[in-house]
Amino acid sequence: MEKRKARIAVLVSGGGTNLQAILDAQASGIIMSGEVTLVVSDRAGAYALTRAEKAGVRGIEINKKACGGQAAFEEKLAAALEENRTDVIVLAGFLSILSENFTSRYPRRIINIHPSLIPSFCGASYYGLKVHAAALARGVKVTGATVHFVNEIPDGGEIIAQKAVEIQPEDTPEVLQRRVMEQAEWIILPQSVEKVCAEITKV
Numbered sequence: 001m002e003k004r005k006a007r008i009a010v011l012v013s014g015g016g017t018n019l020q021a022i023l024d025a026q027a028s029g030i031i032m033s034g035e036v037t038l039v040v041s042d043r044a045g046a047y048a049l050t051r052a053e054k055a056g057v058r059g060i061e062i063n064k065k066a067c068g069g070q071a072a073f074e075e076k077l078a079a080a081l082e083e084n085r086t087d088v089i090v091l092a093g094f095l096s097i098l099s100e101n102f103t104s105r106y107p108r109r110i111i112n113i114h115p116s117l118i119p120s121f122c123g124a125s126y127y128g129l130k131v132h133a134a135a136l137a138r139g140v141k142v143t144g145a146t147v148h149f150v151n152e153i154p155d156g157g158e159i160i161a162q163k164a165v166e167i168q169p170e171d172t173p174e175v176l177q178r179r180v181m182e183q184a185e186w187i188i189l190p191q192s193v194e195k196v197c198a199e200i201t202k203v
C-alpha cells in the first residue's frame with residue numbers, strides 16, 4: 001500500500017520562487033512524503049498564484065486588507081486550511097505576521113523560510129529586501145537563510161536548517177537576495193519540507 005502523504009498548504013504574498021522550488025522538488029522526488037494541495041495568498045495579484053495554477057494546484061486569495069482585521073483574516077485562513085485537511089503549513093515569502101491565537105493551533109506544523117542566519121537580521125521589521133539591505137549596512141561578510149518552526153515570536157521558533165552564503169564587495173540588496181535564494185533558500189526549504197512531512201507520516 002502506498003504511504004500516506006502529508007497535505008501541504010503553502011502561504012505566499014508575492015513572486016513565489018520558494019513555492020516554485022517546493023513544486024519542483026515534489027516533481028523531482030526530493031519531496032516524496034508530502035504534496036502541495038493548497039496555495040493561499042494574503043494579497044491580490046501575487047504571481048505565486050499563477051505558479052500554483054500552472055502546476056495544477058488549487059490557489060486561493062484571502063485578501064488580508066479586505067478582511068478587516070487580523071482575527072477575521074486568521075479565521076478565514078484557518079477555515080481554508082481545515083477544509084483542505086492540511087497537515088503542514090509552509091510560509092514561503094508570506095509577509096503577514098500570524099498571531100499566537102493562530103500559531104498555537106498548529107504546534108510544529110508551521111514552517112517558515114527567512115533570508116538571514118537567525119538570530120541576525122530577523123523579527124517583525126525584517127522581511128524581503130530589507131533583510132539584505134541591513135546585512136550589507138552592517139558589513140557582515142557571511143549571511144544565509146534559515147528554515148524554522150513558527151511560534152508566537154516572529155522568527156523565534158526552533159531552527160530546522162540553515163545555510164551560509166558569502167557576501168561579495170559589490171553586492172546590492174537585489175544581487176544578494178538572488179544569491180541567498182539560489183545558494184540557500186531553494187535548497188534548504190524543500191529539504192526541510194520533506195524532513196517535516198516524513199516525520200509526520202512515519203508510522
Ligand code: GAR
Binds near residue numbers: 016
Ligand atoms: C524570500 O527571500 C523569503 O525568504 C523572504 O521573502 C522572499 C520571498 O520570495 N521572506 C521573508 O523575508 C520572511 N520574513 P518568493 O516570493 O520569491 O519566495
